Amino acid sequence: MGMVTTAAVFEQLGWLLPDLATAGVVLVLAANLGSFLNVVVHRLPLGESVVYGGSHCPKCGAAIRAYDNVPVLGWLWLRGRCRDCQAPIALRYPLVEAVCGGWVGGIAAVQLLSGGRNLPGPWYGGGRSGSDVLLLHTDWQLVAVTLMLSAILLTLLVWSLLEWDGHRVSGRWVFAMLLAVGVAALIAPALQPAGVLSQYPLWPQSPRWLRPLVVSALGLLAAVVLGRFGSSVVRQGLLLLGVACGWRAVMVVAGLLPIVAAIRRGLIPQPLAEPESDGTETEAASCGAGLLVWGHPAGVDMVVAAGLHQLAWRWIDQLLACVMP
Ligand SMILES: [Zn+2]
Structure with a gap:
């Protein structure tokens, strides 16, 4: 009853x-x-x-x-x-x-x-979920990939705040991040829950480092092509996402960016509009100081888009598998 x-x-x-x-x-x-x-x-x-x-x-x-x-x-x-x-x-x-x-x-x-249920690929989600995967029988692969993906979101956040304040993110910093994330995926392929194509595993007989190498290379290529339509931090962020998550992640996030940017424009009033009396405040208020075009996708939109993609990664990949290889 x-x-x-x-x-x-x-x-x-x-x-x-x-x-x-x-x-x-x-x-x-x-x-x-x-x-x-x-x-x-x-x-x-x-x-x-x-x-x-x-x-x-x-x-x-x-x-x-x-x-x-x-x-x-x-x-x-x-x-x-x-x-x-x-x-x-x-x-x-x-x-x-x-x-x-x-x-x-x-x-x-x-x-x-959720035991990594949002991630694509065969590496996580062995049926266990809840604090069981953390406390009782720790799934270290899941912990490691979560730390890695969180670090990428945090990096995107720092870069986009620097951009918001009118600073440039140095190419050396971006390169160091790309190198670190790429090498980490080569050493521990489970850190990169992405396939080259939608089918897993692609090459069961191949060396373990081959899949991450191809995924990162194609991700970089997609980021170079699609990053041309955004601010400098959008370009840099897409490169980082490409190395970490592959070309499909870059495509999905680049597709989400204009939508997120349009919603952001509707929610937040343009900071340039309000004059401040204090000298230090005006610097923060004059959004981007020429780096940001208010209407275009910016780094802050990437933090939202990349997070949405990560939350729904497995299901987005399944959807894409119906229309793409
Ligand atoms: Zn004080």
């Missing part, structure tokens, strides 16, 4: 609790990473160390107390103002922390707890 007893509800909760706790830990870790990324994006263009020196108020220089330095919440209970001089703290800082925790951390949590 569908009677649900209280005991049954508590039993269900008991099963869910480890999963909820695991998801919570991932989200909090990612939000704290977002707090660190704020420091990176603020200090890197100034040539300051991102490791040494605690956070301080850019206006009065007072050190930010440890108990105020909590991601998102710290900004909320300070009501967006410095505790010492009452100078407003830009909404952007808690926003980046929330995006990092909620979006990058959320995707990582879904991927880990």
